Amino acid sequence: xxxxxxxxxxxxxxxxxxxxxxxxxxxxxxxxxxxxxxxxxxxxxxxxxxxxxxxxxxxxxxxxxxxxxxxxxxxxxxxxxxxxxxxxxxxxxxxxxxxxxxxxxxxxxxxxxxxxxxxxxxxxxxxxxxxxxxxxxxxxxxxxxxxxxxxxxxxxxxxxxxxxxxxxxxxxxxxxxxxxxxxxxxxxxxxxxxxxxxxxxxxxxxxxxxxxxxxxxxxxxxxxxxxxxxxxxxxxxxxxxxxxxxxxxxxxxxxxxxxxxxxxxxxxxxxxxxxxxxxxxxxxxxxxxxxxxxxxxxxxxxxxxxxxxxxxxxxxxxxxxxxxxxxxxxxxxxxxxxxxxxxxxxxxxxxxxxxxxxxxxxx
Numbered sequence: 270x271x272x273x274x275x276x277x278x279x280x281x282x283x284x285x286x287x288x289x290x291x292x293x294x295x296x297x298x299x300x301x302x303x304x305x306x307x308x309x310x311x312x313x314x315x316x317x318x319x320x321x322x323x324x325x326x327x328x329x330x331x332x333x334x335x336x337x338x339x340x341x342x343x344x345x346x347x348x349x350x351x352x353x354x355x356x357x358x359x360x361x362x363x364x365x366x367x368x369x370x371x372x373x374x375x376x377x378x379x380x381x382x383x384x385x386x387x388x389x390x391x392x393x394x395x396x397x398x399x400x401x402x403x404x405x406x407x408x409x410x411x412x413x414x415x416x417x418x419x420x421x422x423x424x425x426x427x428x429x430x431x432x433x434x435x436x437x438x439x440x441x442x443x444x445x446x447x448x449x450x451x452x453x454x455x456x457x458x459x460x461x462x463x464x465x466x467x468x469x470x471x472x473x474x475x476x477x478x479x480x481x482x483x484x485x486x487x488x489x490x491x492x493x494x495x496x497x498x499x500x501x502x503x504x505x506x507x508x509x510x511x512x513x514x515x516x517x518x519x520x521x522x523x524x525x526x527x528x529x530x531x532x533x534x535x536x537x538x539x540x541x542x543x544x545x546x547x548x549x550x551x552x553x554x555x556x557x558x559x560x561x562x563x564x565x566x567x568x569x570x571x572x573x574x575x576x577x578x579x580x581x582x583x584x585x586x587x588x589x590x591x592x593x594x595x596x597x598x599x600x601x602x603x604x605x606x607x608x609x610x611x612x613x614x615x616x617x618x619x620x621x622x623x624x625x626x627x628x629x630x631x632x
Contacts, residue, residue, distance in 0.1 A: 326493065333487055333495040340485050340498055341455040348451050354584070355448075361586065362446045367414030415590070419444040422582060422589045423545075429574060429582075436516045437545040443469040447586075449579045458483040458498050462578050471516065473509040477549050480504045481575050500572045505549035517544045548574070 311322070363369035420441045423429050433441070445465045452459035461480040466472075485498040508517075519542040526533050541547070551571060552564060560568070581594070588594035 330487075330492050333493065336495065336497065337485055337487060340458070344451065344455045344458050344485075348453060351451055358446075358448065358583070365415045365418045366445060417442060418586075418590055419447060422586060425592060425595060426577070426582060426589050428570075429545075429577060432548065432574070433545045434516075434543050440466075440469055440471045440516070441545070443467045447578060447583055449583045456485065458485050460575075460579055462575065462583075471511060471514045473511065474506070477508060477546075478506045479549055479551075479575065481572065500568055502554045503551045503568070503571060503575065505551050508546060508549060516542060517546050517550070518542050 311319070314322075360369070364371060420438060423441060424433055424438075443466045445467050446463075448463040448465070450461045450463065452461075459480055459482045461478055464477040464479075466475060466477070480503060481500055482502045482504075483498040484501045487495045508515075518539045520537050520539055522535050522537055524533055524535055548571075552567065554560065554564070554568075582589055585594050588597075
């Protein structure tokens with residue numbers, strides 16, 4: 270049975286649509302007709318009712334203006350607590366790098382009593398496998414800090430894990446810390462991600478940065494289109510690659526034939542190479558520049574990654590290292606999807622035992 274066929278020899282709906290342009294066009298026309306489907310009804314309403322609708326729109330605009338102020342206040346509140354949280358992340362950094370050895374009291378954790386030592390050992394082995402290295406048990410006492418802390422986090426955290434190539438990993442092993450700093454201007458609502466690296470064979474920078482600029486205002490031409498702060502641009506940094514160590518580009522050889530003489534020569538050309546470090550070279554966007562759909566899609570995808578760093582990895586690093594955060598996210602996805610099929614989650618094969626009654630529904 271081919272991939273496009275359904276069981277029993279019947280073609281899937283998607284296959285039939287792709288093979289029947291007229292059917293696909295008819296479906297698209299139907300979907301387009303659903304857009305603004307209430308417009309005829311609205312036009313048919315009496316003038317007084319239409320005036321009341323306009324009054325509701327004015328109230329909606331005021332509601333959105335209040336949302337703008339809320340997001341400004343929330344940004345200022347984040348700034349207020351940024352310093353306190355920074356103290357905790359600095360302490361985390363010292364432990365990770367082995368610059369500070371926690372006391373026995375600080376190492377006590379009494380909330381996982383249901384997990385026995387065997388289960389904990391399995392988790393540790395899983396983390397080691399994800400980081401690409403299984404540490405020798407005899408060297409445990411010589412380990413400093415928590416090896417491959419950030420590399421392990423990045424490699425196990427979607428969608429960031431999809432951007433990491435094999436040639437990126439030796440560099441990311443030198444990653445010492447990831448921080449987020451908020452801009453003080455609530456009207457700009459920018460934030461900057463800082464990636465601190467130790468000495469490595471690839472580049473000279475100690476810190477790589479990526480800044481996201483957000484806009485938090487109502488568009489006067491579309492006052493009811495406000496959906497909260499939106500990204501308008503992002504800026505990376507120049508990576509000072511050491512000679513021959515730039516993993517974001519690769520050299521390809523191409524044979525060229527001279528039209529007149531027929532002689533053949535081989536030329537080398539640099540092309541973009543897949544790499545996590547392309548994250549620091551986003552496309553340059555001019556102010557008030559109208560973006561095409563591809564650039565908008567890129568910005569949306571890039572902003573998702575930036576938000577993942579800001580709101581999840583930086584603030585919940587240890588939980589992403591142990592895998593507990595990813596497990597919780599998968600559990601949430603499962604909870605959301607578990608009742609997608611059937612009627613309100615009922616099991617069609619369920620039969621109550623003798624003496625039991627199935628729940629009744631009101632008709």
